[in-house]
Amino acid sequence: AGCVFMSVCFPRPFIVLPPLMEWIRVAVAHAGHRRSFSVDSDDVRQAARLLLPGVDCEPRQLKIDDCFCASRKLDAVATEAKFKQDLGFRMLNCGRTDLVKQAISLLGPDGINSMSEQGMTPLMYACVRGDEAMVQMLLDAGADLNAEVVSTAHKYPSVHPETRHWTALTFAVLHGHIPVVQLLLDAGAKVEGSLEHGEENYSETPLQLAAAAGNFELVSLLLERGADPMIGTMYRNGISMTPQGDMNSFSQAAAHGHRNVFRKLLAQPEKEKSDILSLEEILAEGTDLPDSAAAPLCASRNSKAKLKALKEAMYHSAEHGYVDVTIDIRSIGVPWTLHTWLESLRTSFQQHRRPLIQCLLKEFKSIQEEEYTEELITQGLPLMFEILKASKNEVISQQLSVIFTHCYGPYPIPKLVEIKRKQTSRLDPHFLNNKEMSDVTFLVEGRPFYAHRVLLFTASPRFKALLSSKPSSDSTCIEINYVKYPIFQLVMQYLYYGGAESLLIKNNEIMEVRDIYLNCSGSNAK
Numbered sequence: 001a002g003c004v005f006m007s008v009c010f011p012r013p014f015i016v017l018p019p020l021m022e023w024i025r026v027a028v029a030h031a032g033h034r035r036s037f038s039v040d041s042d043d044v045r046q047a048a049r050l051l052l053p054g055v056d057c058e059p060r061q062l063k064i065d066d067c068f069c070a071s072r073k074l075d076a077v078a079t080e081a082k083f084k085q086d087l088g089f090r091m092l093n094c095g096r097t098d099l100v101k102q103a104i105s106l107l108g109p110d111g112i113n114s115m116s117e118q119g120m121t122p123l124m125y126a127c128v129r130g131d132e133a134m135v136q137m138l139l140d141a142g143a144d145l146n147a148e149v150v151s152t153a154h155k156y157p158s159v160h161p162e163t164r165h166w167t168a169l170t171f172a173v174l175h176g177h178i179p180v181v182q183l184l185l186d187a188g189a190k191v192e193g194s195l196e197h198g199e200e201n202y203s204e205t206p207l208q209l210a211a212a213a214g215n216f217e218l219v220s221l222l223l224e225r226g227a228d229p230m231i232g233t234m235y236r237n238g239i240s241m242t243p244q245g246d247m248n249s250f251s252q253a254a255a256h257g258h259r260n261v262f263r264k265l266l267a268q269p270e271k272e273k274s275d276i277l278s279l280e281e282i283l284a285e286g287t288d289l290p291d292s293a294a295a296p297l298c299a300s301r302n303s304k305a306k307l308k309a310l311k312e313a314m315y316h317s318a319e320h321g322y323v324d325v326t327i328d329i330r331s332i333g334v335p336w337t338l339h340t341w342l343e344s345l346r347t348s349f350q351q352h353r354r355p356l357i358q359c360l361l362k363e364f365k366s367i368q369e370e371e372y373t374e375e376l377i378t379q380g381l382p383l384m385f386e387i388l389k390a391s392k393n394e395v396i397s398q399q400l401s402v403i404f405t406h407c408y409g410p411y412p413i414p415k416l417v418e419i420k421r422k423q424t425s426r427l428d429p430h431f432l433n434n435k436e437m438s439d440v441t442f443l444v445e446g447r448p449f450y451a452h453r454v455l456l457f458t459a460s461p462r463f464k465a466l467l468s469s470k471p472s473s474d475s476t477c478i479e480i481n482y483v484k485y486p487i488f489q490l491v492m493q494y495l496y497y498g499g500a501e502s503l504l505i506k507n508n509e510i511m512e513v514r515d516i517y518l519n520c521s522g523s524n525a526k
Contacts, residue, residue: 018051026050034060035118035158062118062128062171063093081108088114092122095129097137104141112143119150119159127168127184130177135168135184145169145189165194165203173206173222176215181206181222191225200234208233211249211265214258219249219265229265230309247316250309254325255316262313262325266332270306310334318343323356336363338371342380349387354396357387361399365406381407431455432496433489440467443479444488451492459495 026047031039045057074082088106091099103122107114113121123143126134139145150156151164169189172180185191195201207227210218223229229249247255253262310329317325318340326344330336341360348356388400431437431452438450456463466478480488 022051023047030060035160037157062120063125084108085114085116089116089122089125092134092138093125093129095131095134097133100134100137100141112138112141113147115147115150115156117156117158119156119163121147121168123147123168124149124166124171127172127177127180128175130172130175130180132177132179132183135180139183139187143168145184145187146194148194167193169193170204170206170209173215173218174209174213176213176218178215178217178221181218185221185225191222191227192231195231201231202234204233205231205249207231207249208247208252211258211261212252212256214253214256214261216258216261216264219261223264223268229268230305232309246312248309248312250313251316254313254322254329255320257317257320257322257325259322259325259328262328307334311337314340318347321347323347323351323353327356327359330363336367336371338367338373338376338380341367342375342383345387346383349383349390354391354393357391358393358395358399361396361403364399364403376407432493441477442488443477444483445485447485448477449485449488449492455495463495 023044027039027043030043030046031037042060046060048055049057084106085108088103088108091103091106104112107122112123115121116125121143123135123138123145124147126138146167149163149166150159152159167189169181169184169191170193172184192201192205192207194203195205205227207219207222207229208231210222211229227249232246232248232251234246249265250262253265310332311334314326314329314334315337317323317329321343323344326340341363345357345360348360384400384403388397391397433450435448435450438452440451440453440456442449442451453467456467458464
């Protein structure tokens with residue numbers, strides 16, 4: 001009795017439940033994304049997550065898919081073999097180590113190294129699950145440590161493009177299974193995954209994935225086993241910014257803000273490389289043809305490559321708002337670009353980090369003049385004026401004035417001609433702060449200030465909006481917060497006198513008076 005019942009309704013994308021065709025469309029899209037020939041229950045759950053409000057489910061797990069739909073295209077013998085292989089994969093995926101021998105007999109002619117329609121071997125699936133016992137059993141049974149996910153979709157139609165050329169070690173690192181990674185490395189797995197020495201890399205290395213995930217323990221383990229943080233990923237069309245590819249481990253850690261991982265990568269000793277430069281590296285580095293007598297070539301070449309890698313990492317950390325990582329990179333001598341400096345300054349301003357703003361403004365002079373582009377005018381100067389407007393810190397104001405002076409150059413400043421305006425008094429100064437003649441009282445810092453409603457109505461739309469919300473009576477009292485009494489008095493003098501010519505305003509009060517005049521509304525008063 002006396003209870004009030006309330007019905008909470010969430011907005012739906014449809015007036016009623018989604019129609020069947022919409023369910024089919026979304027579920028089929030999910031099935032097509034994973035290169036499957038059939039829709040399963042997880043596709044329906046993912047469709048529900050999109051179509052029904054308040055419904056959520058975990059991401060799809062990497063597992064063996066049903067193959068009955070694909071087997072309809074085969075003859076009886078091939079279909080039987082396909083079903084047997086599917087059963088063998090399922091027996092291994094259940095985690096029963098005592099069924100390994102029976103499962104291998106069902107996998108087909110390739111045995112333990114057979115691949116599913118996703119292009120994955122039983123060892124890869126075991127690494128995804130983190131099943132250390134099953135991984136050991138498969139290794140003992142002769143599983144290929146360095147088998148790769150195939151890149152062709154003809155024989156293996158469900159291969160996902162992002163997993164091409166991945167190895168069992170790559171899957172174990174991706175899912176953070178450290179004991180399995182240790183086991184694979186001890187068994188002789190290649191620490192760089194499918195990458196062969198001297199070849200271009202078209203897939204992520206295990207170290208790149210560990211750095212992106214911020215797994216410090218995995219990164220340390222891979223570095224200890226000889227992983228190279230300088231290796232990046234080439235695009236499929238072969239175009240890349242550097243000969244070693246883009247988004248190396250430094251960039252992955254910086255782009256995701258993993259500061260401790262980045263420092264660990266930075267502390268890794270550089271690998272010695274051959275003195276022989278390829279033509280691509282010569283063109284990329286802008287280096288003259290090497291002289292056979294040039295002894296320090298190796299160290300110089302490594303330094304150039306690392307500098308490029310750190311510049312790329314600096315760009316990604318600035319783009320993603322990780323200023324601390326950007327400052328770390330700058331502290332080891334990597335030069336600023338105008339873009340990275342502006343992005344770092346913007347992030348520091350948005351995060352209200354005054355010490356960082358001061359540090360970055362001080363660093364402006366280190367930016368090369370060749371970096372001064374249109375971005376400085378369209379993005380940089382408006383940002384710095386915004387900082388000047390919002391900041392009341394004298395150090396920041398002085399730093400900005402130095403930058404503005406530098407940007408303006410050595411040219412003489414043109415004379416500013418003062419616009420003469422005839423002073424028109426709105427009310428006799430005798431009425432200012434006169435208790436006997438006032439009909440509205442402002443309370444500022446606990447002190448009353450007496451004013452006239454009619455004057456304020458006509459003098460300022462902001463005061464008009466403020467007074468309109470208050471009752472018209474002789475006892476109207478409005479309290480103004482966060483305003484100093486002398487500043488408020490100057491604003492009222494300006495309104496009563498009709499100008500600022502007869503006012504004595506100190507230099508440090510000008511901006512404050514301006515802000516109060518523009519913002520003295522209901523948001524600053526109660």
